[in-house]
Amino acid sequence: MIRPSVFLAGAALFAVPLLAQTAQFDPARLAEHTRTLGSDAFEGRAPATPGETKTVAYLADQFAKAGLQPGGDIKNGKRSWTQAVPLLRSEFSAAPHISLDLAGKPVPLTQGEEIAVRAPTNGDKAMQIDKAQLVFVGYGVKAPERGWDDFKGQDMRGKILVMLVNDPDFEGGEGDFGGKAMTYYGRWTYKYEEGARQNATGVLVIHETEPASYGWATVKNSNTNAMFDIVRQNPRAEHPPLEGWIQRDLAAQLFAASGTSFEAMKAAAKRKDFKPVPLKAKLDVHGAAKTEVITSQNVVGLLPGAARPDETVIFSAHWDHLGIGLPDANGDRIYNGAIDNGTGLAQLIEQARAFANGPRPQRSVVFLAVTAEEKGLLGSEYYAANPLYPPAKTAGVINTDVMGVLGPARDFTIRGNQKFGLLDILVEEGAKRGRRYTPDPKPETGGFFRSDHFTMAKTGIPAMSFGPGQDLVNGGVARAQAWGANYTAKMYHQPDDEFSPDWDFTGMAQDAELLHAVGLRLANSTDWPNWSTESEFRAARDRTARERGAPSAPVTQTTPPSRPGERG
Structure with missing residues (x-):
């Protein structure tokens, strides 16, 4: 039987309908x-x-x-x-040395500032990447069930893949990815996994606060310390040698040096006919890791x-x-x-x-x-x-x-x-x-x-x-x-x-x-x-x-339907 129960919230008393308690929980203990x-x-x-x-x-x-x-x-x-x-x-013994060759101009990068490189979890004890070609691959998604392929059969072996965070239709696009509701294709973990499947040397995810849902401080603090993974038989199947994030401003520099703009590249990435775009940029990363x-x-x-x-x-x-x-x-x-x-x-x-x-x-x-x-x-x-x-x-x-x-x-x-x-x-x-x-x-x-x-x-x-x-x-x-x-x-x-x-x-x-x-x-x-x-x-x-020896369990559907643009 429903009865009223009085709770104390700050200095205000209020009454809410509550069943006879299944259990009492003490706020002070919590x-x-x-x-x-x-x-x-x-x-x-x-x-x-x-x-x-x-x-x-x-x-x-x-x-x-x-x-x-x-x-x-x-x-x-x-x-x-x-x-x-x-x-x-895995943890870097010291901050890794990172630099770009940007259209022939050397540009040093600082770990945690323009870029956040994760210590390797693919089994390597050092990261030694020299003059690796950067390629923009849109959202880095290969989803045949949605008719979407950002790679178009191109060979990504040895490349550093630059990807946007979230899904192709987060801000509108041609894909069936749930609108604002992120699918797994939008997660950074998927993007690293896909980079490994493409045999790429690395993946750099472009950070933007709204589609990432957190600021750069969170990226920096979560990716420049010790990294962990479960022990895998073949870690290289899950992790490319380089995994990291870059700031949006750095991505804009990459695109500008390649004769285009961030806005143009993002707009192109929202289309099904997008094809990878080689950038006029190469990356060096040298760092020793204790694993x-x-x-x-x-x-x-x-x-x-x-x-x-x-x-x-x-x-x-x-x-x-x-x-x-x-x-x-x-x-x-x-x-x-x-x-x-x-x-x-x-x-x-x-x-x-x-x-x-x-x-x-x-x-x-x-x-x-x-x-x-x-x-x-x-x-x-x-x-x-x-x-x-x-x-x-x-x-x-x-x-x-x-x-x-x-x-x-x-x-x-x-x-x-x-x-x-x-x-x-x-x-x-x-x-x-x-x-x-x-x-x-x-x-x-x-x-x-x-x-x-x-x-x-x-x-x-x-x-x-x-x-x-x-x-x-x-x-x-x-x-x-x-x-x-x-x-x-x-x-x-x-x-x-x-x-x-x-x-x-x-x-x-x-x-x-x-x-x-x-x-x-x-x-x-x-x-x-x-x-x-x-x-x-x-x-x-x-x-x-x-x-269990049982038939498939039935499902009741009492939950409210998803809102427009969201996947169930």
């Missing part, structure tokens, strides 16, 4: 976890640093205190608190199910951030990651406590804190390839990556605009609590491909990454948008992502209660949610259904 994990003592929580050691110990301790059992690798016949994740770590295989850790807690312990529901969040890096204007070098993702971890810990304190659900519930998300979703990719609990018997994944700290909201969202049964459950449970679902307000940022649920979805598991609402009880949409713009510009992947005592965690407590209801409903059911029939993940889920 705040304390966020403050602790985002403190300087954790050194920015980078993999393979003392910050990782402290973070893993803190999470395992909190899971144990919450009432979970170890759910990780089996050691000496027993589950441990961790899953070992072998990673290739090693390190072992990082996913942290795993388990609450065994009362009736069907072999079936699982997973709650996940990434524990890592950027560690210690380049100083900001104030000399601060610690990238604390209090919002990203101390908040998601706080929710995960308290979600574990709530499940352990309540009646034991029928299915097992797994609490998974993954490593190296900031390095390319690597901890979750490793888990997806080496699952501790079979995907065929995983009912769903609920991921939290950046939670709200502005108090309660009337709505909520998820990353991306996929349609699937797990979202239907979220929408229904939200409606019971007087809250509405708002589709991803910025599908052009490619949020669906930027968090750990994506690697799980690729195996077929219905997986979502929850997002806090934008219609705040205190300040509405305008306040949320203003705060979000400031966060992206001044805090995201920067040292200023630090805990503030002014943050209001009552909204996060409300969100945690909603997610608890979704997880509890799924953990006590016999249902196997599926993706919509048009989803690219549907076939993988259907295969897992057959592994």
Whole structure:
């Protein structure tokens, strides 16, 4: 039965309709976890640093205190608190020497300023590129199912490919790429992968703030420190020797020296008949890298199910951030990651406590804190390839990556605009609590491909990454948008992502209660949610259904339709 419940948000009391609570979440506990994990003592929580050691110990301790059992690798016949994740770590020993030959004129470049070159993760211990020809390849997309090919059969072997970020129709074009909604073809990870498939020597992505969805400071801070990848049998199949970004102004210089302009090249790249354009520019990059295989850790807690312990529901969040890096204007070098993702971890810990304190659900519930998300979703990719609990018997994944700290909201969202049964459950449970679902307000940022649920979805598991609402009880949409713009510009992947005592965690407590209801409903059911029939993940889920010996699971379609120009 719905009853009113009173929440305290700052100094204002307000009443919202709320079901009898499935669990109580304490805003003070959520705040304390966020403050602790985002403190300087954790050194920015980078993999393979003392910050990782402290973070893993803190999470395992909190899971144990919450009432979970170890759910990780089996050691000496027993589950441990961790899953070992072998990673290739690569870091330049000193800033690489980078220079252009621009129409015969030498132009030195500074790492982190005009260009950001990533330390090699293709197995090389040094980067030695001499006079490599630069070629503009539009958006660097080869999508035969959309009738799109930016390469037109030309040989890219030995070339440095210069590419625009995002999709060919982000700002209008001839392609069927979802309009403003980014497809995977728009992600920088795809562009590097395609460069490797083209046998190119390198890929340079042109940074523009709007289509990238973040400023140059984020690019600089994320790409000039230690790089990681999972250990691959053939890393060169995934990574060209050179991977990096360049500023828009440098791209404009490249085009001007080649007798054209940035605007002309961008306009040409939006057409299906685009062909690669050799530039009057060659690149030298020399740098030594220290490479090693390190072992990082996913942290795993388990609450065994009362009736069907072999079936699982997973709650996940990434524990890592950027560690210690380049100083900001104030000399601060610690990238604390209090919002990203101390908040998601706080929710995960308290979600574990709530499940352990309540009646034991029928299915097992797994609490998974993954490593190296900031390095390319690597901890979750490793888990997806080496699952501790079979995907065929995983009912769903609920991921939290950046939670709200502005108090309660009337709505909520998820990353991306996929349609699937797990979202239907979220929408229904939200409606019971007087809250509405708002589709991803910025599908052009490619949020669906930027968090750990994506690697799980690729195996077929219905997986979502929850997002806090934008219609705040205190300040509405305008306040949320203003705060979000400031966060992206001044805090995201920067040292200023630090805990503030002014943050209001009552909204996060409300969100945690909603997610608890979704997880509890799924953990006590016999249902196997599926993706919509048009989803690219549907076939993988259907295969897992057959592994269970069950027919393909049906899909209900209660979620609102996508807005015009967005893909489901």
